[in-house]
Amino acid sequence: MIPGVRLVVLGRQGAGKGTQCVRLSRHYVVPHISTGDMLRAAVKERTELGLQADAIMKSGGLVPDEVMIGIVDERLCALDASTRGYLLDGFPRTVAQAEALDKITIDRPLDLVVDLDVPRELVLQRLTARRVCRDCGTIYTATGRERQPWLCDVCSGDVIQREDDTEDAINRRLDGYETQTRPLVAYYRSRGLLVRVDGVGTPDHVLHRLVTEIEYRRRNPIVG
Numbered sequence: 001m002i003p004g005v006r007l008v009v010l011g012r013q014g015a016g017k018g019t020q021c022v023r024l025s026r027h028y029v030v031p032h033i034s035t036g037d038m039l040r041a042a043v044k045e046r047t048e049l050g051l052q053a054d055a056i057m058k059s060g061g062l063v064p065d066e067v068m069i070g071i072v073d074e075r076l077c078a079l080d081a082s083t084r085g086y087l088l089d090g091f092p093r094t095v096a097q098a099e100a101l102d103k104i105t106i107d108r109p110l111d112l113v114v115d116l117d118v119p120r121e122l123v124l125q126r127l128t129a130r131r132v133c134r135d136c137g138t139i140y141t142a143t144g145r146e147r148q149p150w151l152c153d154v155c156s157g158d159v160i161q162r163e164d165d166t167e168d169a170i171n172r173r174l175d176g177y178e179t180q181t182r183p184l185v186a187y188y189r190s191r192g193l194l195v196r197v198d199g200v201g202t203p204d205h206v207l208h209r210l211v212t213e214i215e216y217r218r219r220n221p222i223v224g
């Protein structure tokens, strides 16, 4: 079996991170740990954390660091992640969270941090066209020619635009990404861990670029 990997995947919302994480997690046989998915599951199950997170996310805010760090720490300690590695998607979002991540991964530090790069105008287009099945979560792209009501091909559930996928909400999240997450890129670059990969192209092409770049950098680490 190929060696596992410990990766953080950065990129604007809508850059195709979710799609590529699923593919990378199959390639490297490591779990895809999406803090967004974990939070949404908690919201759906109406756990205490879920209810808190729901209110914060609906107002466009971010869940407090100590809560997120606790969730991530617990997940990284699970057997799959502690033996093979993981792809961390949606965390860290800030330098403070990155420093906390360094502490909880001190015994098994990150291999690399991938920055999946797609221009803002392109992700804005993609995200405003995004629709999702209310029941099974299948993602669709609206063309404006859909029959209404739009029903899911997989489960016949309602296909809707998520409340946080409206243009205003998207622009708020993209602004938040620029101001909070961009410094992370500098943080990881200064530690020699950053790999920037062009995220524009078909999913197959982008995956190929990612794996090629990750393997190259594993063989040729930047020291210093």
Ligand SMILES: [Zn+2]
Residues within 6 Å of the ligand: 133, 134, 135, 136, 137, 138, 152, 153, 154, 155, 156, 157
């Ligand atoms: Zn469905």
